[in-house]
Amino acid sequence: MGAVQSVDRAVTALEHLARNGESGVSEIATVIGVHKSTASRLMSVLHARDLVEPAGERGRYRLGPGVLRLAGAMGSRLDVSTQGATICAELAAQSGETVNLAVRQGEVVVNVHQSDGSGAISVDSWIGRPTPLHATSSGKVLLAHAPEDIRERAFAQLQPFTGETVTDPVVLAGQLEQVRRAGYAMTVGELEIGLNAVAAPVFRSDGVVVAALSVSAPAYRLPASALPTLGHAVVAAALRVSERMGWSG
Numbered sequence: 001m002g003a004v005q006s007v008d009r010a011v012t013a014l015e016h017l018a019r020n021g022e023s024g025v026s027e028i029a030t031v032i033g034v035h036k037s038t039a040s041r042l043m044s045v046l047h048a049r050d051l052v053e054p055a056g057e058r059g060r061y062r063l064g065p066g067v068l069r070l071a072g073a074m075g076s077r078l079d080v081s082t083q084g085a086t087i088c089a090e091l092a093a094q095s096g097e098t099v100n101l102a103v104r105q106g107e108v109v110v111n112v113h114q115s116d117g118s119g120a121i122s123v124d125s126w127i128g129r130p131t132p133l134h135a136t137s138s139g140k141v142l143l144a145h146a147p148e149d150i151r152e153r154a155f156a157q158l159q160p161f162t163g164e165t166v167t168d169p170v171v172l173a174g175q176l177e178q179v180r181r182a183g184y185a186m187t188v189g190e191l192e193i194g195l196n197a198v199a200a201p202v203f204r205s206d207g208v209v210v211a212a213l214s215v216s217a218p219a220y221r222l223p224a225s226a227l228p229t230l231g232h233a234v235v236a237a238a239l240r241v242s243e244r245m246g247w248s249g
Contacts, residue, residue: 009034010042014051014063018248022055022062080202080211081113083244088115088213091237095230097217100126101202101241102138103210104146107153109139112211131191134158134172135165137199138212140185144176145201145209151176164189184231185212188224196222198231200238205246213238 009032016031017023023031029039043061046052050066084101092099092115101113108130133139133146133154143154158167166172179185184200199214215234216222222230239249 006042010046013039013042013046014067017052017061017063022060024060026059028061080241080245084202084211084213084241085113085115087237087240087244088113091115091213091215091233092117095215095217095233097215097222098126099237100138100214100216102131102136102142102199102212102214104133104139104142104150105130107133107150107157109133109136109142109212111138117217132159132161134167135161135187135190136214137185137187137197137216138214140175140179140187141199141201141212141214142209144179144185161191162189162193164193166190182231183235186224186227186231188227189219194219196224196227198227198234200231200235201242202238202245203242203247205248207247210245211241213241 012032013028016028025040025043026036028043029036032039032042034042040059043052047054047061047064050064052061053064054060055062080103081101088099088101096117098117099115100111102109102111104110109132110128110130111126112128114127131139133143133150143151146154155169155172158169158172159165160167166175175185184198186196186198188196195216196219197214197216199212201209202211202213204210213234215230242249
């Protein structure tokens with residue numbers, strides 16, 4: 001078995017286990033197209049490197065802790081704007097609206113990538129522009145998953161930007177709990193009158209939320225009633241970015 005072919009078969013076996021949870025040597029042999037004895041030797045090598053581990057009965061394997069170590073090392077080096085650019089562009093084309101990736105920097109949100117949809121006739125760039133945690137959909141996502149001390153400081157300075165901005169700590173706390181349950185956040189004219197948005201979290205390999213992916217648009221194109229439906233598409237896109245960041249769910 002050539003070196004390149006060996007690597008290809010090892011990767012195929014690992015991908016098969018990632019999709020199926022666990023599998024027997026016979027099934028793995030069929031998937032990678034080799035005799036059972038060859039598959040058994042391959043799994044023994046992967047086991048020695050902690051990339052797979054025995055699963056229950058003899059001859060069955062699942063992914064091992066070595067895979068998590070590799071994913072963690074890679075995830076810490078991945079740039080969310082690079083990993084999410086294509087997915088954001090696809091969602092912008094699908095929705096016709098502006099898609100942003102944002103990260104938390106201290107007690108503000110900073111957009112690091114923007115894809116413009118066809119529906120945006122004239123779009124201001126939000127890249128590098130700090131926005132408040134409590135008055136944006138991305139901010140609410142990041143605030144919902146932020147450390148307790150960040151939430152406490154944010155709750156102590158709930159400045160209104162429009163008449164719709166939530167400044168009641170009890171109401172905001174309830175919204176953040178809903179964000180954690182539903183998997184997305186919505187804002188209706190809270191930062192700017194007539195601007196609505198929905199956002200979902202992006203996870204890295206260890207499950208920490210590192211960014212928020214959002215879609216925003218004028219209220220006449222994106223009314224409040226349409227936000228929940230769009231929210232599901234935003235969640236799906238954010239999960240795809242999370243997978244590229246090494247998160248397996």
